[in-house]
Amino acid sequence: MRSRRLLLLLLVAAAVAAFFFSGASDFLALEALQTEQVRFHAWLEREPVTVIGGFFLLYVVIAALSLPGATLMTLLSGALFGLGWGLVIVSFASTLGATLAALIARTLLRGPLERRYARQLERINAGIRREGALYLFTLRLIPLFPFFVINLVMGLTRMRLTTFYWVSQLGMLPATLVFVNAGRELAELQALGDILSPSLVASFALIGIFPWLAKGLVALVKRRALARRHRRPASFDRDIVVIGAGAAGLVASYIASAVRARVTLVERERMGGDCLNTGCVPSKALIRAARSIREIRRAGQYGVRVAEPSVDFPAVMGHVHGAIEAIAPHDSVERYQGLGVEVLKGEASLISPWQVRVVTPKGEQTLSTRHVIIASGARPRVPDLPGIESVEVLTSDTLWRLKELPERLLVLGGGPIGCELGQSFALLGSRVTLVESAGQLLPREDAEVAEALQIAMGEDGVRVLLGHRALGVVADAAGSALEVANADGHRELVPFTHLLVAVGREANVTGMGLEALGIDTRGNGTLDVDETLRSVLPNVWACGDVAGPYQLTHAGAHQAWHATVNALFGEFKRFRVSYRALPAVTFTTPEVARVGLNEREARSQGTDYEVTRYALSELDRALAEADSGGFVKVLTPPGSDRILGATIVGEGAGEMLATFTLAMTRGIGLNRLLSTIHPYPTRSEAVKATAGVWKNAHKPERLLGWLGRYFAWRRGAGRVTRG
Incomplete structure (x- = not known):
């Protein structure tokens, strides 16, 4: 051959x-x-x-x-x-x-x-x-x-x-x-x-x-082919029907209503979706409670003497649910109805590309619409492990029902959710073991990032087992344990009182009639849509977790804008979704924040790059607060100041990342970041300092040599010679 x-x-x-x-x-x-x-x-x-x-x-x-x-x-x-x-x-x-x-x-x-x-x-x-x-x-x-x-x-x-x-x-x-x-x-x-x-x-x-x-x-041709397969109504009651009132569905409804389109939003459970009720909001409230314990324990280094904190776990969970209640009005039915969105509580399914059946507590109705946006979200994936049915499995959805602090918490999965929750519960007083099958935490991040997080989690009391595969759950009168095996085949029983599974999420695609209409899913279970978020049916779109590839609240909102604008105005112009400057933050301590490429991804894509690093131990604000661990790492093409990606590990990393995200979005290079005035002393100065490191590494040595000679000549030219 x-x-x-x-x-x-x-x-x-x-x-x-x-x-x-x-x-x-x-x-x-x-x-x-x-x-x-x-x-x-x-x-x-x-x-x-x-x-x-x-x-x-x-x-x-x-x-x-x-x-x-x-x-x-x-x-x-x-x-x-x-x-x-x-x-x-x-x-x-x-x-x-x-x-x-x-x-x-x-x-x-x-x-x-x-x-x-x-x-x-x-x-x-x-x-x-x-x-x-x-x-x-x-x-x-x-x-x-x-x-x-x-x-x-x-x-x-x-x-x-x-x-x-x-x-x-x-x-x-x-x-x-x-x-x-x-x-x-x-x-x-x-x-x-x-x-x-x-x-x-x-x-x-x-x-x-x-x-x-x-x-x-x-x-x-596509519209005619679609019309031949399904009976197209002569007129429509609505411009868009949005299925799912999570982050993506809410943004899609808001945009459609803002341009005076007639939109109906259908939600079968709670407004706000996972982010408000079981994801971003409750987890960050829990993280804040846990972080306060670390702050109390570190108070002595600032000269403040305090006793070991005592945790009232029901009160902690009260704080968590209070955060949900405080934010809920932003995503409420009343608010969106006030914006002009028709909100229906019920189960939605597609009869045809233009007809959506909604089963509500008051009965069933059929909506006709020019476009459908599917934003049905995702749910935690539970692996099919032998014996797992014998124990109660906690997920990021059900964790918030806990009434008592787990004595022994086993976290299965070392991604962002597993790391955030595992570290928080360890600080609150649980004995936490985290099991991850990969060789590092946060498998998508660079090894040095994962190593810094692993050290910090170990200091907070989390036992981390990397490269361990879960084999099954063993439950008897003596208690429950997870059997794991490392790469060498060595087996170990890890006891637990509570098992938290955080091994990923799977898209909610069943029960909506999508299979009958020929709307396919990808290998990972998300809906198969193109770069404009359109499915195989020209008037059916998807955004958020159900579409992937990034299951992040802000990614869903970003997609929602594209799906809505493309649906309403696609006859004139359709926009492709770009994820080049999509930021992501893991809210552990230290925080891990990234936008664009890291070294792992750059190597896998064959992208040439150079690395500029700045240690936060050089930052005045970090030194003043005695919290100087971490670093900033920026990737640029060799010899160029164009930002390919930035990774930050440390206190306030998520806030600092915003500057790099803006720079990548607007095409701003490190030279222009260096010329931007940053307030002193702040964490944001680390951005300017990183740009300064890059500039110093690319200073014009030949020109500087000539300038040195020039100034030497100027100094000598002013001398007076006496005979």
Whole structure:
């Protein structure tokens, strides 16, 4: 196989070299073709089969080898053969050449590139799996990408070549017609004044507006195909129905109402979703209570003498629930009704892309809507471990019902949720053991970040077992324990009174009729949507945890804006979601905050980078507060101040991260951050100090050398010489 691939590569290289060294590229220049046009027509009359066959073969070779000249050849076909024959010749020659180009790319490049650029190619393969031949048809019909690029890229995918051929034949036909017709008009140009003839102007104007016309045609085809499968109402009662009143659903409803669209929000449980009731709000309230214990214990280093704190756990949980009650009005039914949103309490399911059935305590009703936004969120995933059914399993959803402080808490999972809650309960007085199957905490972060957190959690009393796989739960009269095994196969029983599972979350996608409508899920269980958050159905969108890939409140809000704006105004403009500057914070002590790439991700993507580090032990505010652990780490392209990503470990890391997030969003480099005035003494000065470290590492040594000589000369020039 390898020798055949090498032989094909040599043949392609030889053909490309022959094309350029033979002067064929010069022959295809417009001036040369105009000179030879009369002679060509005479040759065509004498030997039509030879001329047409030769032109066909040349076009196939140019397309197959991705050589320049395909567009000019298409124009030329209209000039030489007229609209009818020119269209037939180019249509079949271009399709055959494109298929050969895809085959060459598949043979030579697909294997190596799939291994190196698996993530990038997966996006294209996902489009093919989602829309099949229509995906390629759209690319062909809307010529936003060069002809040869589509050939080569599609050759790297898993699409069958037979499908590639007939879709290309059909999809390229309209554009071919437009260009062949323009070539025919050019051939009939007799005088300079004919350039302004209506037919010629119209032909080239059609080339310019064709992509927009084709885009509209594709949208029309999709809508018609959808209408054939499902009965489309003649009119609609609403513009948008939003399913789920968590962070994403609330933002989507707010935006739709703000632009005076008629929107209905359906929620089956509590307004505010996980973030308000079981996630962000209660966890941060608990973390604050736990942090106060650390502050009390550290008070002695500031000269304040206090006794060991005593924890009233029911009062702590009262504080947690009080925080929920204080924020709940922001997400309440009353507030959103006041904003113009119709709020329904009930179970929602899709009957068709335009009809949503809502079962409420008062009965059932069917809503007709132009668009549906699914924001149904996610729930904690509980692994199927042997014996786990014999114990009560706590999750981030059910933890807040606790009445007593767990004596022995076993946390399964070393991600952000497991680390935050495990450290907090250890400070509150529980004996906490955390089990993580990976070799570090926070597996997505750099090793040094995880190591700093592990040390801090150990100091707070958390026993951390890394690289340990959970085998099952053992429960008997003596109590409960989790059996774990390390990489060497050594087994251990870890006793517990309470088991908290924090191994991830799974999207809520069942019970809404999505399967019947053909809305698929990805391998991780989230809804399969494109970069504009649209599903396979053009009017059904998704955002938040149910869509992924980031299950963060602010990520859901970010997506909600895109889903809503794309739904309401997508006929004019659709926006792709960018996660390049998406921040994330783990609210442990020390806090771990990151935006953009870290070193782990940069290496996996093959991105070149350099690292700028600043230790918080150099920061005056941190030294004054005797809390100087941690660091700031910024990644930039070699020699550039453009920020690829920033990671901060330490007190107030989440607040400091906002500056780097803004800088990445607005294209602000480290040079401009250095020139920004920061108040002294604050934690935010660490941002400017990091920029200063980068600047010092990139100072112009040669220029500074010349400046040193200049100042030395200036100092010497002022001396008075006495005889």
